[in-house]
Amino acid sequence: MRRAARRVRRTAAVLAVLATGAVILAALNSGTRHGHLDPRSADPSGSRAVAELLKDRGVTTRVVTTAREAAAATGPRTTLLVTDPDRLGATQRSVIRSAIDLSGGRTVLLAPGDHSLSELSPGVRTAGDAPDDVLAPRCDLPAATSAGRAATGGNLRYTTALPGTEAETGTGPGVTACYPSSGRPTLLVLPTSTTGGDTVLLGSETILLNESLAEEGNASLALQLLGSRPDLVWYMPSLADSDPSAGSGEADKSLFELVPAGWSWALLQLFVAAVLAALWRARRLGPLVTEKLPVAIRASETTEGRARLYRKAGARDRASTVLRAATRERLAALVGVPPAQTHDPAALVPAVSARLTGEPRDVTALLFGTAPSDDAALVALADHLDALEREVRTS
Secondary structure (H helix, E strand, C coil), X not given: CXXXXXXXXXXXXXXXXXXXXXXXXXXXXXXXXXXXXXXXXXXXXXXXXXXXXXXXXXXXXEEECCHHHXXXXXXXXXXXXXCCHHHECXXXXXXXXXXXXXXXXXXXXXXXXXXXXXXXXXXEEEEEECCCCCECCXXXXXXXXXXXXXXXXXXXXXXXXXXXXXXXXXCECCEEEEEEECCEEEEEEEECCCCCCEEEEECCCHHHCCCCCCCCCHHHHHHHHHCXXXXXEEECCCHHHECCCCCCXXXXXXXXXXXCHHHHHHHHHHHHHHHHHHHHHCCCCCCCCCCCCCCCCCHHHHHHHHHHHHHHHCCHHHHHHHHHHHHHHHHHHHHCXXXXXCCCHHHHHHHHHCCCCCXXXXXXXXXXXXXXXXXXXXXXXXXXXXXXXXXXXXX
């Protein structure tokens, strides 16, 4: 028992150490993982790479989570990036629209749908999905022509009905349409009411992701769209800025997708460690092996030890029950009573009484009576049971 207890404690200690290490590792890793399109995140779906490249070019990036912070930070020397326009509520869309009209800077909207375009860019509508991921610029926008082919497709295309523009291509005075897919642009640059300001509609977020920044002309296009002003306001709408009626896709995520990456790795390491510990400590399969006991104990010593325990506990009822039950089983075998009726007084008592030849005695009280009241009565009961069994054997 002591050896088994020590094994359990050692195993528990090992698992506790592994669990503590996993929690610490997850906590350390969680500080550098900030989520999708976050300029602080080095994950494949983060945008830290483009933020670092912009920093090298002298562009200061500031992350905000509310529309009021974003609007307050805009100006002629500022680029405002809205990472999820369709997630904004009506109040937030109105605040961002005012900033677009008054700032005189650049606003970049990532993959805006019709839900947000009606207020943020009236006159522009989506035109379905772009089937091709990588597209050619096919426009005279300097940023696009110098970047060349880029991954602006795979998501939304746009069409515009602004005055003086062509609905199919979106071209017209002050409007630049680039990277067309089946004739519809995936990047639109629209002028604003304030001189020097413009709005960029980008149908795909791929060019900003760490995992795809080095492909094609993605890095060049991202740096030129976001680095045209010295200050970049990176607006990631918080839950408080979200429109409850707008589906952002969060409700469709599974439980495992909502678990942070650091915790997933920690749980995986803990699971592997638990499996290895189980294999290490598990009972080995194979034939039984007979082990020699370190000390041979005689049966009489075992009996005496149990008797002392009964005596110390004053368990005369338990001792008398054991004595009577053992005597009944031996007598039943001697007088031919079936094992199923061994402890039935109606079957055993008549059969035993028929074998007795001496003076009459109360066999029922002897075999099925009450517990002795003291130790002397218990010893007397044992003597009477022995005498009864001897008489039956010799009859």
